[in-house]
Amino acid sequence: MSGRAWRVRRFDLDTGVVSESAQWGAPEGGYVLVRVLAAGAGLPDQMMAKGLFPGLAAPGFGLGEEVAGIVVRVAPGSRYRPGDRIMGITDFMSGWGGYADYTYVREQSSALVPDGVSDVRAAAFPIAYRTAWVALVERTHVQRGEVLAVLGAGGSSGLAAVQLGKAIGMTVVGIASTADKRAAAMEAGADAVVDAASADLQADLREAVGGRAVDVLFDPVGGAVARAAAAALGRGGRLLVVGLASGTTVPIDSMDLLMRNVTAVGVFAGGTTPEEDEAAWVALTRMLADGELAPVVRKEVPYRDVPAMIREHGGSAGKSVVLVSTRPASTPSV
Known part of the structure:
Protein backbone atom coordinates (compact mmCIF):
# COMPACT_ATOMS: atom_id res chain seq x y z
CA MET A 1 0.00 0.00 0.00
CA SER A 2 1.22 3.52 -0.71
CA GLY A 3 0.06 6.89 0.59
CA ARG A 4 0.90 9.94 2.71
CA ALA A 5 2.31 10.09 6.22
CA TRP A 6 3.32 12.88 8.58
CA ARG A 7 6.78 12.12 9.93
CA VAL A 8 9.31 13.77 12.24
CA ARG A 9 12.47 14.42 10.21
CA ARG A 10 14.18 16.70 12.75
CA PHE A 11 13.35 17.89 16.24
CA ASP A 12 11.86 21.27 15.33
CA LEU A 13 8.20 22.16 15.88
CA ASP A 14 8.26 24.73 13.08
CA THR A 15 9.88 22.77 10.24
CA GLY A 16 10.62 19.24 11.47
CA VAL A 17 7.22 17.60 10.85
CA VAL A 18 6.73 16.85 7.13
CA SER A 19 4.21 14.96 5.00
CA GLU A 20 5.82 12.50 2.62
CA SER A 21 5.10 9.41 0.54
CA ALA A 22 5.27 6.07 2.35
CA GLN A 23 4.82 2.35 1.68
CA TRP A 24 3.17 -0.29 3.88
CA GLY A 25 3.71 -4.01 3.43
CA ALA A 26 1.92 -7.00 4.93
CA PRO A 27 1.55 -6.80 8.73
CA GLU A 28 3.53 -9.01 11.06
CA ALA A 38 -9.41 9.46 11.88
CA ALA A 39 -6.55 9.72 14.37
CA GLY A 40 -6.59 10.95 17.95
CA ALA A 41 -4.14 13.69 18.95
CA GLY A 42 -2.38 14.26 22.25
CA LEU A 43 0.50 15.83 24.15
CA PRO A 44 2.85 12.92 23.25
CA ASP A 45 2.84 14.14 19.62
CA GLN A 46 4.41 17.41 20.72
CA MET A 47 6.87 15.61 22.96
CA MET A 48 7.91 13.37 20.05
CA ALA A 49 8.33 16.35 17.71
CA LYS A 50 10.57 18.02 20.30
CA GLY A 51 12.66 14.90 20.90
CA LEU A 52 11.41 14.49 24.47
CA PHE A 53 9.52 11.19 24.17
CA PRO A 54 11.21 8.15 25.80
CA GLY A 55 12.22 5.47 23.30
CA LEU A 56 12.15 7.67 20.19
CA ALA A 57 15.58 9.23 20.27
CA ALA A 58 16.31 9.67 16.54
CA PRO A 59 14.18 11.46 13.92
CA GLY A 60 12.54 9.50 11.13
CA PHE A 61 9.28 8.26 12.66
CA GLY A 62 5.54 8.77 12.27
CA LEU A 63 3.18 10.64 14.60
CA GLY A 64 -0.24 9.66 15.92
CA GLU A 65 -0.75 7.03 18.61
CA GLU A 66 -4.39 6.03 18.10
CA VAL A 67 -6.74 5.61 15.16
CA ALA A 68 -10.06 4.44 13.86
CA GLY A 69 -9.89 2.75 10.49
CA ILE A 70 -10.80 -0.07 8.14
CA VAL A 71 -8.75 -3.27 8.20
CA VAL A 72 -7.17 -3.89 4.80
CA ARG A 73 -4.65 -6.68 5.52
CA VAL A 74 -4.20 -9.18 8.34
CA ALA A 75 -1.54 -11.65 9.43
CA PRO A 76 -2.28 -15.39 9.69
CA GLY A 77 -4.33 -16.16 12.80
CA SER A 78 -5.77 -12.65 13.16
CA ARG A 79 -9.17 -12.28 14.80
CA TYR A 80 -10.02 -9.52 12.31
CA ARG A 81 -11.03 -9.66 8.65
CA PRO A 82 -10.49 -7.11 5.87
CA GLY A 83 -13.36 -4.64 6.00
CA ASP A 84 -13.68 -4.61 9.80
CA ARG A 85 -13.87 -1.13 11.36
CA ILE A 86 -11.60 -1.02 14.37
CA MET A 87 -10.08 1.44 16.83
CA GLY A 88 -6.75 0.94 18.49
CA ILE A 89 -3.19 1.96 19.28
CA THR A 90 -0.70 2.22 16.45
CA ASP A 91 2.79 0.73 16.20
CA PHE A 92 4.16 4.24 16.79
CA MET A 93 7.15 3.04 18.81
CA SER A 94 8.37 1.32 15.63
CA GLY A 95 7.81 4.48 13.61
CA TRP A 96 4.32 3.82 12.19
CA GLY A 97 2.03 6.62 13.34
CA GLY A 98 -1.64 7.29 12.69
CA TYR A 99 -1.40 10.62 10.85
CA ALA A 100 -1.14 8.68 7.61
CA ASP A 101 -3.30 7.03 4.96
CA TYR A 102 -2.41 3.62 6.40
CA THR A 103 -0.88 2.37 9.62
CA TYR A 104 -0.25 -0.77 11.64
CA VAL A 105 -2.43 -1.34 14.71
CA ARG A 106 -1.52 -3.68 17.55
CA GLU A 107 -4.29 -6.31 17.80
CA GLN A 108 -3.92 -6.66 21.57
CA SER A 109 -4.61 -2.92 21.92
CA SER A 110 -7.65 -2.67 19.66
CA ALA A 111 -11.33 -3.50 19.33
CA LEU A 112 -14.18 -3.39 16.83
CA VAL A 113 -15.90 -0.01 16.83
CA PRO A 114 -19.44 -0.41 18.21
CA ASP A 115 -22.28 0.33 15.80
CA GLY A 116 -23.42 3.93 16.05
CA VAL A 117 -20.05 5.25 17.26
CA SER A 118 -18.49 7.70 14.78
CA ASP A 119 -14.98 7.41 13.42
CA VAL A 120 -14.05 10.64 15.21
CA ARG A 121 -15.19 9.43 18.64
CA ALA A 122 -13.63 6.01 18.06
CA ALA A 123 -10.28 7.62 17.23
CA ALA A 124 -10.43 9.66 20.44
CA PHE A 125 -11.15 6.62 22.62
CA PRO A 126 -8.28 4.08 22.89
CA ILE A 127 -5.45 5.67 24.87
CA ALA A 128 -7.36 7.93 27.25
CA TYR A 129 -9.91 5.32 28.31
CA ARG A 130 -7.48 2.41 28.39
CA THR A 131 -5.25 4.53 30.64
CA ALA A 132 -8.15 5.47 32.91
CA TRP A 133 -9.11 1.78 33.16
CA GLY A 145 -18.61 5.77 47.00
CA GLU A 146 -14.91 6.68 47.15
CA VAL A 147 -13.77 10.23 46.38
CA LEU A 148 -11.74 10.63 43.19
CA ALA A 149 -9.88 13.87 42.40
CA VAL A 150 -8.75 14.27 38.78
CA LEU A 151 -5.94 16.62 37.82
CA GLY A 152 -5.99 17.91 34.24
CA ALA A 153 -9.70 17.19 34.28
CA GLY A 154 -10.30 19.13 31.05
CA GLY A 155 -7.78 17.08 29.04
CA SER A 156 -8.54 13.84 27.23
CA SER A 157 -7.19 11.46 29.89
CA GLY A 158 -8.66 13.56 32.70
CA LEU A 159 -12.12 13.61 31.10
CA ALA A 160 -11.89 9.84 30.58
CA ALA A 161 -11.08 9.38 34.28
CA VAL A 162 -14.00 11.63 35.27
CA GLN A 163 -16.43 9.61 33.16
CA LEU A 164 -15.11 6.23 34.23
CA ILE A 175 -9.12 20.02 38.96
CA ALA A 176 -8.40 22.21 35.93
CA SER A 177 -6.63 25.44 35.07
CA THR A 178 -9.27 27.31 33.03
CA ALA A 179 -12.98 27.95 33.23
CA ASP A 180 -13.47 26.18 29.88
CA LYS A 181 -11.74 23.05 31.14
CA ARG A 182 -13.65 23.08 34.42
CA ALA A 183 -16.91 23.42 32.48
CA ALA A 184 -15.91 20.44 30.33
CA ALA A 185 -15.28 18.37 33.47
CA MET A 186 -18.73 19.24 34.81
CA GLU A 187 -20.30 18.32 31.47
CA ALA A 188 -18.47 14.99 31.67
CA GLY A 189 -20.14 14.28 35.00
CA ALA A 190 -17.88 15.68 37.73
CA ASP A 191 -19.70 16.41 40.98
CA ALA A 192 -17.57 19.51 41.59
CA VAL A 193 -14.59 21.34 40.13
CA VAL A 194 -11.66 23.23 41.63
CA ASP A 195 -9.28 25.75 40.11
CA ALA A 196 -5.79 24.26 39.74
CA ALA A 197 -4.35 27.69 40.57
CA PHE A 218 -5.53 10.71 39.26
CA ASP A 219 -2.46 12.71 38.18
CA PRO A 220 -1.48 13.11 34.51
CA VAL A 221 0.00 16.57 35.26
CA GLY A 222 2.71 16.23 37.92
CA GLY A 223 4.77 19.09 39.33
CA ALA A 224 3.84 21.42 42.16
CA VAL A 225 0.08 21.30 41.52
CA ALA A 226 0.08 17.54 41.93
CA ARG A 227 2.02 17.79 45.18
CA ALA A 228 -0.52 20.32 46.51
CA ALA A 229 -3.46 18.12 45.47
CA ALA A 230 -1.87 15.04 47.05
CA ALA A 231 -2.00 16.79 50.43
CA ALA A 232 -5.78 16.30 50.32
CA LEU A 233 -5.42 12.50 50.29
CA SER A 254 8.38 8.90 51.09
CA MET A 255 8.13 9.89 54.77
CA ASP A 256 4.78 11.53 54.05
CA LEU A 257 3.59 8.31 52.40
CA LEU A 258 4.71 6.37 55.44
CA MET A 259 3.10 8.62 58.05
CA ARG A 260 -0.26 8.86 56.25
CA ASN A 261 -0.36 5.29 54.88
CA VAL A 262 -0.66 6.74 51.38
CA THR A 263 0.28 4.63 48.35
CA ALA A 264 1.92 5.95 45.18
CA VAL A 265 0.89 3.86 42.16
CA GLY A 266 2.59 3.96 38.76
CA VAL A 267 0.21 3.80 35.82
CA PHE A 268 1.46 2.72 32.37
CA ALA A 269 -1.16 1.48 29.91
CA GLY A 270 1.50 -0.16 27.75
CA GLY A 271 2.62 -2.52 30.49
CA THR A 272 -0.42 -4.80 30.56
CA THR A 273 -0.91 -8.49 29.81
CA PRO A 274 -2.98 -9.92 26.93
CA GLU A 275 -5.54 -11.13 29.46
CA GLU A 276 -5.84 -7.68 31.04
CA ASP A 277 -6.16 -6.06 27.62
CA GLU A 278 -8.89 -8.45 26.52
CA ALA A 279 -10.96 -7.91 29.67
CA ALA A 280 -10.49 -4.14 29.50
CA GLY A 291 -23.17 5.70 26.22
CA GLU A 292 -21.63 5.46 29.72
CA LEU A 293 -18.36 6.66 28.18
CA ALA A 294 -18.26 9.34 25.46
CA PRO A 295 -15.04 10.99 24.26
CA VAL A 296 -15.18 14.78 24.30
CA VAL A 297 -13.96 15.97 20.89
CA ARG A 298 -13.63 19.74 20.67
CA LYS A 299 -11.66 20.08 17.42
CA GLU A 300 -11.59 18.16 14.12
CA VAL A 301 -8.36 18.89 12.25
CA PRO A 302 -7.78 18.42 8.49
CA TYR A 303 -4.80 16.26 7.55
CA ARG A 304 -2.95 19.26 6.13
CA ASP A 305 -3.03 21.08 9.50
CA VAL A 306 -1.23 18.45 11.59
CA PRO A 307 1.96 20.52 12.21
CA ALA A 308 -0.03 23.54 13.41
CA MET A 309 -2.15 21.32 15.66
CA ILE A 310 0.96 19.84 17.26
CA ARG A 311 2.48 23.28 17.90
CA GLU A 312 -0.72 24.60 19.47
CA HIS A 313 -1.65 21.54 21.55
CA GLY A 314 -3.09 22.08 25.02
CA GLY A 315 -4.98 25.34 24.70
CA SER A 316 -8.54 24.06 24.94
CA ALA A 317 -10.58 21.40 26.70
CA GLY A 318 -11.28 18.02 25.18
CA LYS A 319 -9.64 16.12 22.39
CA SER A 320 -8.44 17.01 18.91
CA VAL A 321 -8.91 14.44 16.14
CA VAL A 322 -7.23 14.45 12.72
CA LEU A 323 -9.54 13.69 9.77
CA VAL A 324 -7.42 11.53 7.48
CA SER A 325 -9.80 9.85 5.04
CA THR A 326 -13.46 9.27 4.22
CA ARG A 327 -15.57 6.16 3.65
CA PRO A 328 -18.27 5.22 1.15
CA ALA A 329 -21.71 6.60 1.93
CA SER A 330 -22.98 3.08 2.70
CA THR A 331 -20.96 2.96 5.91
CA PRO A 332 -21.65 4.99 9.12
CA SER A 333 -20.65 8.61 8.73
CA VAL A 334 -18.24 10.59 10.88
Whole structure:
Protein backbone atom coordinates (compact mmCIF):
# COMPACT_ATOMS: atom_id res chain seq x y z
CA MET A 1 0.00 0.00 0.00
CA SER A 2 1.22 3.52 -0.71
CA GLY A 3 0.06 6.89 0.59
CA ARG A 4 0.90 9.94 2.71
CA ALA A 5 2.31 10.09 6.22
CA TRP A 6 3.32 12.88 8.58
CA ARG A 7 6.78 12.12 9.93
CA VAL A 8 9.31 13.77 12.24
CA ARG A 9 12.47 14.42 10.21
CA ARG A 10 14.18 16.70 12.75
CA PHE A 11 13.35 17.89 16.24
CA ASP A 12 11.86 21.27 15.33
CA LEU A 13 8.20 22.16 15.88
CA ASP A 14 8.26 24.73 13.08
CA THR A 15 9.88 22.77 10.24
CA GLY A 16 10.62 19.24 11.47
CA VAL A 17 7.22 17.60 10.85
CA VAL A 18 6.73 16.85 7.13
CA SER A 19 4.21 14.96 5.00
CA GLU A 20 5.82 12.50 2.62
CA SER A 21 5.10 9.41 0.54
CA ALA A 22 5.27 6.07 2.35
CA GLN A 23 4.82 2.35 1.68
CA TRP A 24 3.17 -0.29 3.88
CA GLY A 25 3.71 -4.01 3.43
CA ALA A 26 1.92 -7.00 4.93
CA PRO A 27 1.55 -6.80 8.73
CA GLU A 28 3.53 -9.01 11.06
CA GLY A 29 1.81 -11.35 13.50
CA GLY A 30 -0.02 -9.44 16.23
CA TYR A 31 -0.69 -6.44 13.97
CA VAL A 32 -3.19 -5.48 11.28
CA LEU A 33 -2.85 -2.90 8.52
CA VAL A 34 -5.68 -0.37 8.48
CA ARG A 35 -6.74 2.45 6.21
CA VAL A 36 -6.89 5.37 8.61
CA LEU A 37 -10.14 7.32 8.82
CA ALA A 38 -9.41 9.46 11.88
CA ALA A 39 -6.55 9.72 14.37
CA GLY A 40 -6.59 10.95 17.95
CA ALA A 41 -4.14 13.69 18.95
CA GLY A 42 -2.38 14.26 22.25
CA LEU A 43 0.50 15.83 24.15
CA PRO A 44 2.85 12.92 23.25
CA ASP A 45 2.84 14.14 19.62
CA GLN A 46 4.41 17.41 20.72
CA MET A 47 6.87 15.61 22.96
CA MET A 48 7.91 13.37 20.05
CA ALA A 49 8.33 16.35 17.71
CA LYS A 50 10.57 18.02 20.30
CA GLY A 51 12.66 14.90 20.90
CA LEU A 52 11.41 14.49 24.47
CA PHE A 53 9.52 11.19 24.17
CA PRO A 54 11.21 8.15 25.80
CA GLY A 55 12.22 5.47 23.30
CA LEU A 56 12.15 7.67 20.19
CA ALA A 57 15.58 9.23 20.27
CA ALA A 58 16.31 9.67 16.54
CA PRO A 59 14.18 11.46 13.92
CA GLY A 60 12.54 9.50 11.13
CA PHE A 61 9.28 8.26 12.66
CA GLY A 62 5.54 8.77 12.27
CA LEU A 63 3.18 10.64 14.60
CA GLY A 64 -0.24 9.66 15.92
CA GLU A 65 -0.75 7.03 18.61
CA GLU A 66 -4.39 6.03 18.10
CA VAL A 67 -6.74 5.61 15.16
CA ALA A 68 -10.06 4.44 13.86
CA GLY A 69 -9.89 2.75 10.49
CA ILE A 70 -10.80 -0.07 8.14
CA VAL A 71 -8.75 -3.27 8.20
CA VAL A 72 -7.17 -3.89 4.80
CA ARG A 73 -4.65 -6.68 5.52
CA VAL A 74 -4.20 -9.18 8.34
CA ALA A 75 -1.54 -11.65 9.43
CA PRO A 76 -2.28 -15.39 9.69
CA GLY A 77 -4.33 -16.16 12.80
CA SER A 78 -5.77 -12.65 13.16
CA ARG A 79 -9.17 -12.28 14.80
CA TYR A 80 -10.02 -9.52 12.31
CA ARG A 81 -11.03 -9.66 8.65
CA PRO A 82 -10.49 -7.11 5.87
CA GLY A 83 -13.36 -4.64 6.00
CA ASP A 84 -13.68 -4.61 9.80
CA ARG A 85 -13.87 -1.13 11.36
CA ILE A 86 -11.60 -1.02 14.37
CA MET A 87 -10.08 1.44 16.83
CA GLY A 88 -6.75 0.94 18.49
CA ILE A 89 -3.19 1.96 19.28
CA THR A 90 -0.70 2.22 16.45
CA ASP A 91 2.79 0.73 16.20
CA PHE A 92 4.16 4.24 16.79
CA MET A 93 7.15 3.04 18.81
CA SER A 94 8.37 1.32 15.63
CA GLY A 95 7.81 4.48 13.61
CA TRP A 96 4.32 3.82 12.19
CA GLY A 97 2.03 6.62 13.34
CA GLY A 98 -1.64 7.29 12.69
CA TYR A 99 -1.40 10.62 10.85
CA ALA A 100 -1.14 8.68 7.61
CA ASP A 101 -3.30 7.03 4.96
CA TYR A 102 -2.41 3.62 6.40
CA THR A 103 -0.88 2.37 9.62
CA TYR A 104 -0.25 -0.77 11.64
CA VAL A 105 -2.43 -1.34 14.71
CA ARG A 106 -1.52 -3.68 17.55
CA GLU A 107 -4.29 -6.31 17.80
CA GLN A 108 -3.92 -6.66 21.57
CA SER A 109 -4.61 -2.92 21.92
CA SER A 110 -7.65 -2.67 19.66
CA ALA A 111 -11.33 -3.50 19.33
CA LEU A 112 -14.18 -3.39 16.83
CA VAL A 113 -15.90 -0.01 16.83
CA PRO A 114 -19.44 -0.41 18.21
CA ASP A 115 -22.28 0.33 15.80
CA GLY A 116 -23.42 3.93 16.05
CA VAL A 117 -20.05 5.25 17.26
CA SER A 118 -18.49 7.70 14.78
CA ASP A 119 -14.98 7.41 13.42
CA VAL A 120 -14.05 10.64 15.21
CA ARG A 121 -15.19 9.43 18.64
CA ALA A 122 -13.63 6.01 18.06
CA ALA A 123 -10.28 7.62 17.23
CA ALA A 124 -10.43 9.66 20.44
CA PHE A 125 -11.15 6.62 22.62
CA PRO A 126 -8.28 4.08 22.89
CA ILE A 127 -5.45 5.67 24.87
CA ALA A 128 -7.36 7.93 27.25
CA TYR A 129 -9.91 5.32 28.31
CA ARG A 130 -7.48 2.41 28.39
CA THR A 131 -5.25 4.53 30.64
CA ALA A 132 -8.15 5.47 32.91
CA TRP A 133 -9.11 1.78 33.16
CA VAL A 134 -5.56 0.73 34.07
CA ALA A 135 -5.43 3.46 36.71
CA LEU A 136 -8.81 3.03 38.38
CA VAL A 137 -9.62 -0.65 37.84
CA GLU A 138 -6.45 -2.68 37.29
CA ARG A 139 -3.95 -0.81 39.44
CA THR A 140 -6.16 0.71 42.15
CA HIS A 141 -9.39 -1.31 42.38
CA VAL A 142 -11.43 1.75 43.26
CA GLN A 143 -14.79 1.32 44.96
CA ARG A 144 -18.23 2.85 44.60
CA GLY A 145 -18.61 5.77 47.00
CA GLU A 146 -14.91 6.68 47.15
CA VAL A 147 -13.77 10.23 46.38
CA LEU A 148 -11.74 10.63 43.19
CA ALA A 149 -9.88 13.87 42.40
CA VAL A 150 -8.75 14.27 38.78
CA LEU A 151 -5.94 16.62 37.82
CA GLY A 152 -5.99 17.91 34.24
CA ALA A 153 -9.70 17.19 34.28
CA GLY A 154 -10.30 19.13 31.05
CA GLY A 155 -7.78 17.08 29.04
CA SER A 156 -8.54 13.84 27.23
CA SER A 157 -7.19 11.46 29.89
CA GLY A 158 -8.66 13.56 32.70
CA LEU A 159 -12.12 13.61 31.10
CA ALA A 160 -11.89 9.84 30.58
CA ALA A 161 -11.08 9.38 34.28
CA VAL A 162 -14.00 11.63 35.27
CA GLN A 163 -16.43 9.61 33.16
CA LEU A 164 -15.11 6.23 34.23
CA GLY A 165 -15.07 7.24 37.90
CA LYS A 166 -18.70 8.32 37.69
CA ALA A 167 -19.65 5.11 35.85
CA ILE A 168 -18.10 3.11 38.71
CA GLY A 169 -20.07 5.17 41.26
CA MET A 170 -17.38 7.43 42.72
CA THR A 171 -17.72 11.03 43.86
CA VAL A 172 -15.54 12.95 41.38
CA VAL A 173 -13.85 16.34 41.72
CA GLY A 174 -12.21 17.81 38.63
CA ILE A 175 -9.12 20.02 38.96
CA ALA A 176 -8.40 22.21 35.93
CA SER A 177 -6.63 25.44 35.07
CA THR A 178 -9.27 27.31 33.03
CA ALA A 179 -12.98 27.95 33.23
CA ASP A 180 -13.47 26.18 29.88
CA LYS A 181 -11.74 23.05 31.14
CA ARG A 182 -13.65 23.08 34.42
CA ALA A 183 -16.91 23.42 32.48
CA ALA A 184 -15.91 20.44 30.33
CA ALA A 185 -15.28 18.37 33.47
CA MET A 186 -18.73 19.24 34.81
CA GLU A 187 -20.30 18.32 31.47
CA ALA A 188 -18.47 14.99 31.67
CA GLY A 189 -20.14 14.28 35.00
CA ALA A 190 -17.88 15.68 37.73
CA ASP A 191 -19.70 16.41 40.98
CA ALA A 192 -17.57 19.51 41.59
CA VAL A 193 -14.59 21.34 40.13
CA VAL A 194 -11.66 23.23 41.63
CA ASP A 195 -9.28 25.75 40.11
CA ALA A 196 -5.79 24.26 39.74
CA ALA A 197 -4.35 27.69 40.57
CA SER A 198 -6.01 27.75 43.99
CA ALA A 199 -3.86 29.18 46.78
CA ASP A 200 -5.04 26.32 49.05
CA LEU A 201 -5.84 23.36 46.85
CA GLN A 202 -6.04 20.94 49.75
CA ALA A 203 -8.73 23.01 51.48
CA ASP A 204 -10.67 23.63 48.28
CA LEU A 205 -10.71 19.93 47.40
CA ARG A 206 -12.04 18.93 50.81
CA GLU A 207 -14.61 21.72 50.78
CA ALA A 208 -15.83 20.54 47.36
CA VAL A 209 -16.81 17.17 48.85
CA GLY A 210 -18.22 18.34 52.16
CA GLY A 211 -15.07 18.01 54.24
CA ARG A 212 -14.22 14.47 53.19
CA ALA A 213 -10.66 13.43 52.39
CA VAL A 214 -9.75 12.39 48.86
CA ASP A 215 -9.35 8.62 48.43
CA VAL A 216 -7.75 8.58 44.97
CA LEU A 217 -5.85 11.27 43.02
CA PHE A 218 -5.53 10.71 39.26
CA ASP A 219 -2.46 12.71 38.18
CA PRO A 220 -1.48 13.11 34.51
CA VAL A 221 0.00 16.57 35.26
CA GLY A 222 2.71 16.23 37.92
CA GLY A 223 4.77 19.09 39.33
CA ALA A 224 3.84 21.42 42.16
CA VAL A 225 0.08 21.30 41.52
CA ALA A 226 0.08 17.54 41.93
CA ARG A 227 2.02 17.79 45.18
CA ALA A 228 -0.52 20.32 46.51
CA ALA A 229 -3.46 18.12 45.47
CA ALA A 230 -1.87 15.04 47.05
CA ALA A 231 -2.00 16.79 50.43
CA ALA A 232 -5.78 16.30 50.32
CA LEU A 233 -5.42 12.50 50.29
CA GLY A 234 -6.65 10.86 53.47
CA ARG A 235 -5.13 7.89 55.30
CA GLY A 236 -4.99 4.95 52.94
CA GLY A 237 -5.28 7.25 49.93
CA ARG A 238 -3.78 6.35 46.55
CA LEU A 239 -1.77 8.72 44.36
CA LEU A 240 -1.92 7.58 40.72
CA VAL A 241 1.17 8.73 38.81
CA VAL A 242 -0.15 8.85 35.24
CA GLY A 243 1.93 11.49 33.44
CA LEU A 244 3.86 14.72 33.47
CA ALA A 245 2.03 17.34 31.41
CA SER A 246 3.67 20.00 33.57
CA GLY A 247 7.11 18.80 32.51
CA THR A 248 7.96 16.87 35.68
CA THR A 249 6.34 14.05 37.61
CA VAL A 250 4.87 14.69 41.06
CA PRO A 251 7.54 15.10 43.80
CA ILE A 252 7.00 12.26 46.26
CA ASP A 253 7.91 12.50 49.94
CA SER A 254 8.38 8.90 51.09
CA MET A 255 8.13 9.89 54.77
CA ASP A 256 4.78 11.53 54.05
CA LEU A 257 3.59 8.31 52.40
CA LEU A 258 4.71 6.37 55.44
CA MET A 259 3.10 8.62 58.05
CA ARG A 260 -0.26 8.86 56.25
CA ASN A 261 -0.36 5.29 54.88
CA VAL A 262 -0.66 6.74 51.38
CA THR A 263 0.28 4.63 48.35
CA ALA A 264 1.92 5.95 45.18
CA VAL A 265 0.89 3.86 42.16
CA GLY A 266 2.59 3.96 38.76
CA VAL A 267 0.21 3.80 35.82
CA PHE A 268 1.46 2.72 32.37
CA ALA A 269 -1.16 1.48 29.91
CA GLY A 270 1.50 -0.16 27.75
CA GLY A 271 2.62 -2.52 30.49
CA THR A 272 -0.42 -4.80 30.56
CA THR A 273 -0.91 -8.49 29.81
CA PRO A 274 -2.98 -9.92 26.93
CA GLU A 275 -5.54 -11.13 29.46
CA GLU A 276 -5.84 -7.68 31.04
CA ASP A 277 -6.16 -6.06 27.62
CA GLU A 278 -8.89 -8.45 26.52
CA ALA A 279 -10.96 -7.91 29.67
CA ALA A 280 -10.49 -4.14 29.50
CA TRP A 281 -11.49 -3.79 25.85
CA VAL A 282 -14.59 -5.92 26.36
CA ALA A 283 -15.72 -3.74 29.26
CA LEU A 284 -14.74 -0.42 27.69
CA THR A 285 -16.39 -1.06 24.31
CA ARG A 286 -19.59 -2.13 26.07
CA MET A 287 -19.59 1.09 28.08
CA LEU A 288 -18.88 3.10 24.91
CA ALA A 289 -21.72 1.41 23.07
CA ASP A 290 -24.09 2.01 26.00
CA GLY A 291 -23.17 5.70 26.22
CA GLU A 292 -21.63 5.46 29.72
CA LEU A 293 -18.36 6.66 28.18
CA ALA A 294 -18.26 9.34 25.46
CA PRO A 295 -15.04 10.99 24.26
CA VAL A 296 -15.18 14.78 24.30
CA VAL A 297 -13.96 15.97 20.89
CA ARG A 298 -13.63 19.74 20.67
CA LYS A 299 -11.66 20.08 17.42
CA GLU A 300 -11.59 18.16 14.12
CA VAL A 301 -8.36 18.89 12.25
CA PRO A 302 -7.78 18.42 8.49
CA TYR A 303 -4.80 16.26 7.55
CA ARG A 304 -2.95 19.26 6.13
CA ASP A 305 -3.03 21.08 9.50
CA VAL A 306 -1.23 18.45 11.59
CA PRO A 307 1.96 20.52 12.21
CA ALA A 308 -0.03 23.54 13.41
CA MET A 309 -2.15 21.32 15.66
CA ILE A 310 0.96 19.84 17.26
CA ARG A 311 2.48 23.28 17.90
CA GLU A 312 -0.72 24.60 19.47
CA HIS A 313 -1.65 21.54 21.55
CA GLY A 314 -3.09 22.08 25.02
CA GLY A 315 -4.98 25.34 24.70
CA SER A 316 -8.54 24.06 24.94
CA ALA A 317 -10.58 21.40 26.70
CA GLY A 318 -11.28 18.02 25.18
CA LYS A 319 -9.64 16.12 22.39
CA SER A 320 -8.44 17.01 18.91
CA VAL A 321 -8.91 14.44 16.14
CA VAL A 322 -7.23 14.45 12.72
CA LEU A 323 -9.54 13.69 9.77
CA VAL A 324 -7.42 11.53 7.48
CA SER A 325 -9.80 9.85 5.04
CA THR A 326 -13.46 9.27 4.22
CA ARG A 327 -15.57 6.16 3.65
CA PRO A 328 -18.27 5.22 1.15
CA ALA A 329 -21.71 6.60 1.93
CA SER A 330 -22.98 3.08 2.70
CA THR A 331 -20.96 2.96 5.91
CA PRO A 332 -21.65 4.99 9.12
CA SER A 333 -20.65 8.61 8.73
CA VAL A 334 -18.24 10.59 10.88
